[in-house]
Amino acid sequence: MAQLNLKKIEKVYPNGFKAVHGIDLEIRDGEFMVFVGPSGCAKSTVLRMIAGLESISGGELFIGNTVVNNLAPKQRGIAMVFQNYALYPHMKVYDNLAFGLKLSGMKKAEIDVRVRDAARLLEMDQLLDRYPKQLSGGQAQRVAVGRAIVKRPEVFLFDEPLSNLDAKLRASMRVRLTELHRTLREKGHPSTVVYVTHDQVEAMTMGERICVLKDGTIQQVDTPTALYERPANVFVAGFIGSPEMNLQEAQVDADGAHLVVGGCRLEVPANRIDRLKTQVGHTVKFGIRPEHITAGGHSEVAVQRVEGTLRFMEHMGSEVFVHFTLGDKPFTCRVPSDQLGDLAPKQRGDKHHFGLQMHACHAFDMDSGNNLFL
Secondary structure (H helix, E strand, C coil), rough: CCCCEEEEEECCCCCCCCEEEEEEEEECCCCCCEECCCCCCCCCHHHHHHHHHHHHHCEEECCCEEEEECCCHHHEEEEEEECCCCCCCCHHHHHHHHHHHHHHCCCCCHHHHHHHHHHHHHCCCCHHCCCHHCCCCCHHHHHHHHHCCCCCEEEEEEEECCCCHHHHHHHHHHHHHHHHHHHHHHHCCCCCEEEEECHHHHHHHCEEEEEEEECEEEEEEEEEHHHCCCCCCCCHHHCCCCCCCCEEEEECCCCCCCEECEEEEECCCCCHHHHHHHHCCCCCEECCCCHEEECCCCCCCCCCCEEEEEEEEEEEECCCEEEEEEEEEEEEEEEEHHHHHHHHCCCCCEEEEECHHHHHCEEEEEECCCCCCC
């Protein structure tokens, strides 16, 4: 059983700096959990505490039913893949994969079975006789993953393993690692995966659930879809999504049924008006995703039309990111390239009518940052 439980986990360094603030988190048996957040949010610190490479200042860490706070890394049933592949340069790939098993005293025949099974799983049979210097970055990364697989651990820990790869290779390795997790599960050897990244695209495409961290605290833990559609607070809303959610200050009108943003009076959906009653006359943070702003034309979803001033357009191939202002407030909308319509020939400074799908908007408390519509 490889369920992980973090109960009130803290990390305080000798200089008094508190990096992790009482984290409570349950990672299910066989789950692919991703830790994501900006640099310095303590995601790698938490991972290293799970691995036993960093001491725990407070709280309890369970792997299965065992408290492992004081257990050595090799006693925890985990395998870790680092950003730096750390392959032995004087050993061939086969020996790199086999080295840890040899140290454990495993029989040669069993080592050979495990190494070749891992090589087949990662499609690197042809690499076993090569030295690390003869490998590409992606091949070296596969060897590092293979070295973890041969141990057949209950828990895999990945610390930004793809950050040294180029964009194309990162995309292909994302698919490989996700498929690897599912393949192991289908073969009856499910492993719990904890994966650390600062890249929210990796988080959204790989994680079954995502834990969003900021300043050593958990902001939200949920599925990728739930995080995107129902962010718990303004930090999660701004961090998850590319382009990021449009977030601007807005005044709650006296009737509580309208938000005033950039001089535009926006009607709040009827089923959300009650949530703003306590905010009448106050400022909130208004949020709306770029894809929930249309550039005009036909739409099956009711929209509120507003007049904006065009800033510039980013052509991304199948879609265009259109940047404009409402009053003095900058906004971005995401438009399919074939739906630009009469916006296509317009230039910077031109006026254009945009449509806001208000049923998909959010409002966040200015003090707590919490989503008022949840």
